[in-house]
Amino acid sequence: MKRSILALMALVLLTACNNNDHGDTNLHITGNIKGLKQGKLYIQRVVDTTLVAIDTIVINGKSSFESHLKIDSPEMLYLFLDRGQTNSIDNSLPFFAEPGNMKIETSNDEFFYRAKVTGSKNQKLYEDFLQMKTRFTNDNLALVEKNLEATKNSNVKQLDSIATKADQLIRRRYLFTANFALNNAKHEIGPYIALSEIADVNIKYLDTIQKNMSPEVAKSLYGKMLTKYVAERKKAATEAVK
Template sequence: MKKILVAFCAVAALVACNETGHGDANLHITGNIKGLKQGKLYVQRIVDTSLVNLDTIAINGKSAFESHVKIDSPEMLFLFLDRGQTKSVDNNLPFFAEPGKMRIESTIDAFYLKAKVTGSENHKIYEDFLKGKKRYIDQNLDLLQKNIEATKQGDVARLDSIATQQDKLLKRRYLYTINFAMNNANREAGPYIALSEVYDANIKYLDTVAKSMSPKIAKSRYGKLLIKHINDRKKAESGQK
């Protein structure tokens, strides 16, 4: 009788799973895009160099949405908004997904800029990185404006000075990124940031990030990719096939 009961419960659980249509999904995303009444949302991941749909969500009158997808380990996914006929470039929202429950809230008029993502420690780390990175972007924009002005005036000495400042700024941004990735190498965001932001940095710096990873992170999606990238570069730089 006990065996029959256990078997019945197992079948019931399987049926319930199939009825929900969630299968082996381990990430439940809920959210709301204020002002969105019509359109589609796509949950996407990068495969090789292309974005591939994991889920398609039709929006018809209600701005709330939910999605169930499966990920093997924390990874950067993208929520793409298909507005229909509009040509807005503010349509793609990257978010660092983790198994469990996450929530994404935004508005149709500022889909990327006003997005709020909760439920992922890796995403918090990634947002902190972007805040620091913005300082370097703003400084570079200021130097670009000065470069334009100096070019119009034909001020060669000033152009040389600006070029030197830009070179130093780039080095500081790279060092900031490497240090940030190294200090957060206990999370998947660490190797991801190294790969996506400074893949062409001096190999010794990337090695430092890799050696800072825990065994768990080293076996994760981005940990494996970082190690492979480092090994491939070492072979290429040494002339090996």
């Protein structure tokens, strides 16, 4: 009986120790990079416009990985793959991290394009935004192609038409982005999109997005950044009038 009690106590202590292995971390990331046998993974965050590694994972024969991190609020992180090849360009994967359990699955050959990230509501919204952004990018590329052809043929009338369509496309993109940020101002993706995509838009749009943030989002990393940015632009505008 005494041995059973001692064994149970030992098990409880062992479990307690295991639970404290990762300190006060609140983000658990697991993942797998199919086909990767060797390399290094860096999980990075932006600090003063510079990417800084907050975790380093060595891949040596096993393509799965995991990381335990502490983040104060949801934020955009970057999973960087170092294959040991300086000419590799498909090596950085942005993902919107938030406290909890997240999973990243991708492949060595198509690290960015095959990536599937789950466990984050903000990430899902970010992917929805990127899908629409791709449409605007494709429309712009089509106009660039037509512009080159019109320039080659010295077709002034067509060049004017293309310029008008390009301006309309820019306005549509800005309006869509502003509406997306406003509609998702209750999530951290809202202020992030506002800051990263349309920081130069008319201040009234940013002000509206900022005022529609939930109290929780307003206290987050990007919420605070947007509030500060809006205040700075308002101050600059006021001083410019004087």
